Amino acid sequence: MALTTGVAQATPAQASSDVASLQLQVHEGTLLSSHGVRTMCASGCHADVVTTSPGSDTVLSTDTPVGLGATDLAKAYSLPRASVGHKGTIALISTGANTHLESDLATYRKQYGLPACTTASGCLTVTDFHGGPPVVPGTTTEFKAAEEEAAVETSLDVDMASAACPDCHIMVVQTPDIDATGELLPAEKAADYAVAYQTAVRLGANAVSLSDVEFLDASTADADYSKAVRHPGVPLFASSGDISSPGTTAAGSDAAAKAGTVVDTSYTWPAELPWAVAVGGTSLKPVDASRTQFTETAWHDLTGGCALTLPPAAGQPASVAANCGGHRAATDLSAVADPASGPAVYDTYAPSTGKPNNWLVSGGTSASSPFVAAWYVRSSGHSTGTVGPGALYRAPASVFHDVTTDGGSPAICQRLGWGEKICQSGPGWDGPTGLGSPHGLGRF
Numbered sequence: 001m002a003l004t005t006g007v008a009q010a011t012p013a014q015a016s017s018d019v020a021s022l023q024l025q026v027h028e029g030t031l032l033s034s035h036g037v038r039t040m041c042a043s044g045c046h047a048d049v050v051t052t053s054p055g056s057d058t059v060l061s062t063d064t065p066v067g068l069g070a071t072d073l074a075k076a077y078s079l080p081r082a083s084v085g086h087k088g089t090i091a092l093i094s095t096g097a098n099t100h101l102e103s104d105l106a107t108y109r110k111q112y113g114l115p116a117c118t119t120a121s122g123c124l125t126v127t128d129f130h131g132g133p134p135v136v137p138g139t140t141t142e143f144k145a146a147e148e149e150a151a152v153e154t155s156l157d158v159d160m161a162s163a164a165c166p167d168c169h170i171m172v173v174q175t176p177d178i179d180a181t182g183e184l185l186p187a188e189k190a191a192d193y194a195v196a197y198q199t200a201v202r203l204g205a206n207a208v209s210l211s212d213v214e215f216l217d218a219s220t221a222d223a224d225y226s227k228a229v230r231h232p233g234v235p236l237f238a239s240s241g242d243i244s245s246p247g248t249t250a251a252g253s254d255a256a257a258k259a260g261t262v263v264d265t266s267y268t269w270p271a272e273l274p275w276a277v278a279v280g281g282t283s284l285k286p287v288d289a290s291r292t293q294f295t296e297t298a299w300h301d302l303t304g305g306c307a308l309t310l311p312p313a314a315g316q317p318a319s320v321a322a323n324c325g326g327h328r329a330a331t332d333l334s335a336v337a338d339p340a341s342g343p344a345v346y347d348t349y350a351p352s353t354g355k356p357n358n359w360l361v362s363g364g365t366s367a368s369s370p371f372v373a374a375w376y377v378r379s380s381g382h383s384t385g386t387v388g389p390g391a392l393y394r395a396p397a398s399v400f401h402d403v404t405t406d407g408g409s410p411a412i413c414q415r416l417g418w419g420e421k422i423c424q425s426g427p428g429w430d431g432p433t434g435l436g437s438p439h440g441l442g443r444f
Contacts, residue, residue, distance in 0.1 A: 022066040022361075029285040029341040031361065035060055037339050039364070040152040046211060046239045047153040048339045048364035049357075059357055067344035067361035068284065068291075068336065070112035070163035073371070076284055076294040077335070077401075078440040082114060082166035085378040085441050089169040090161050091200035091208040092370055093129075093193055094154040096147040096174065097137040100349040101126065101154060105170075108159045108346045114166040124158075125171045129196035131203060135174040137351060144352040151349035153211060156362050157370045159345050161209070164374035164438075173200050186214040187223070190269055194225035201234050206380075208234060209373040211366035213241040216269040218309035230275040232385040237373035238271040239365035240278045240302065240331050267307040271330060274313045275388040278330040279369040280304075280433055281337020282403055296437060297405040297425070299338045302365075303413035304422040304431015305330045315390030320429050323421045331434035332389040334403065335371045339363025372438060379442040392435060399442030403433040 025031040036051035038059075052058045060066075073079070102119055109117060117123035126134045138147055154172065161170055173196040175189075184192070193210055200208045208229075220226055229236045271278040280302050287293040306324035313321075313328055323329050336343060342363035348356035379399075380391060392399075406425045413423035413431070422431035429435055 019062055019064050019066060022060075022062070026066055026068065026341045026361065027286045027289065027291070029283065029338075032340045037363070040149045046213060046241055046364040047156050047366035048342070048362060049152060050339050050342070050361040050363075059360060061357045062359045065111060065344035065346075065359045067342050067359075069344045070108075070114060070159075070166070072286070072291050072294075073163045073336070073343065075292055076296070077375070077438045079164070079375075079438075080441065085165065085167070086380065087167050087169075088165075088206035088377040089171055089204055090165060090370070090374045090377050091171040091173055091203075091205035092154070092157040092161060093173050093175065093196045093200070093208065093210045093212070094150070094157060095212075096143075096150040096176070097135040098147070098151040098154050098349050099137060100151070100347075101158065101172065104155050104346050104348055105158050105162065109162055109166075111346070112163070114162055117162065117170060123169050125169070125203070127171070127173055127199065127203070129173055129175045129192060129199055131199045135176065141352070148350050148352040152345065152347050152357065152360065152362070153366055155347035155349075156343070156345045156366055157209065157211060160343060160367050160371040161374040163343070164371045165378035168374055168377055171200060171203060171205055186216055186269075187220060187225070190214055190216065190220070190223075191225040193270070194228035197229045197231075197236060201231050205234060206377045207237060207373045209237045209370040210270065211239045211369050213239055213271065214269040215266050217266055218307070220269065221267070221273060221310055226270070226273055229270055229273065230387065232387050235277050235373075235376065235386070235388055235391075236270060236275070237277045237279050237369050237376070239369045240271045240280045240305070241268055241365060267310060267328070268305065268330070272305065272307040272310060272328050273388075274311050274328055277372075277389045277392065278313075278332045278434070279365055279372055280331035280334035281363075281365045281368045282334050282433060282437055283338035283340065284336040285341045296401065296403050298403055298432040300406075302331075302337075302432050303424075304418070306418060306422060313393075314388040315386070315393040317393060323419055323431070329422065329431065331431060333372050333392055333400070333435050333437070334433040335368035335437050337363050337365050337368045343367050375438045375441075395442050399439060400436035401439040402427060402436045406432070
């Protein structure tokens with residue numbers, strides 16, 4: 001149970017005590033009062049990990065999981081035993097190489113008693129974004145450093161998908177590592193992701209998750225790469241980001257839109273595209289020491305958003321779009337994202353430092369997006385030709401847990417001029433959490 005934080009080795013008794021203390025802080029949701037948090041890639045992704053102390057970049061690493069595991073998430077979201085539900089394929093778009101991915105996934109799944117998922121059995125598929133062999137690891141210092149950090153994102157994706165749908169097949173579609181080169185513009189990154197999405201569809205994915213955010217001008221909604229991520233029956237689940245949407249700096253009301261007071265026409269790509277599912281985040285905290293009951297609130301880092309130059313999301317009721325003057329209102333759905341009591345993730349790929357991370361406490365909407373995407377595949381039977389979030393908006397309320405409590409102040413959102421429904425949680429749909437979080441297995 002030794003902590004592996006780059007400090008002097010602790011004795012077994014000390015290590016056990018430290019892990020127990022960390023687990024208690026996760027239980028109380030206070031982990032970040034004595035630890036920091038950092039994003040594990042330089043651009044786009046929203047995979048957060050807890051660090052050893054506030055302001056530190058050193059990842060908090062343990063040999064025993066401290067964060068919420070697959071068993072905890074199943075209890076929190078009322079998921080039945082692993083074999084229950086539809087079986088399908090969840091595609092996860094990632095960046096860069098990760099030669100430890102299969103063995104790390106095996107460790108995570110064994111820890112929580114999930115069935116094995118290997119390339120030999122066909123359960124796990126790893127391909128580049130054109131459908132060819134996996135991305136070859138970089139050899140330069142820059143590539144090694146970027147791929148080591150991006151590996152946390154990929155491990156988080158496969159672990160969260162495993163937790164939500166243990167019997168689903170997992171397809172990892174790798175784009176070239178972007179952070180190592182710094183050459184691609186946001187639109188060029190979006191074009192690569194669109195190719196990856198199309199490859200996933202061609203190879204049989206039933207839903208796709210992308211844990212990356214680009215801020216693009218409204219005109220790009222008509223670009224080929226935006227249209228390419230729309231395929232009926234294969235929804236794209238996309239992280240909404242870990243801060244409020246860029247959206248507008250004017251009121252998200254019909255009057256404001258008509259008055260021409262919108263001063264920012266950017267939007268969150270691809271999450272706010274009308275045919276994508278925008279996934280937000282929540283704070284999930286155990287109520288009892290045995291982690292059998294949980295409370296869930298809106299994550300304080302997130303609010304909703306209005307894309308006032310885009311039409312409503314597919315299937316989004318007029319009553320929801322009205323909060324944004326009849327335009328695209330986000331979020332659609334949410335799940336755990338707050339690293340203060342965040343999910344456990346296992347990652348050992350360390351081509352740059354040579355120091356495996358082992359068990360981490362993670363978070364960000366990079367955690368929630370793959371989780372709800374895999375839950376959707378397990379729930380839906382993927383038999384409809386529904387576009388984007390349409391099936392979610394038609395589903396009965398019992399499919400969701402309505403997150404009605406705020407985890408923090410919506411003051412920043414309100415200063416942007418958006419209304420209460422966009423800025424803070426409450427009964428029914430709201431901007432921070434959308435329809436809520438998964439509850440059991442739905443029928444769409």
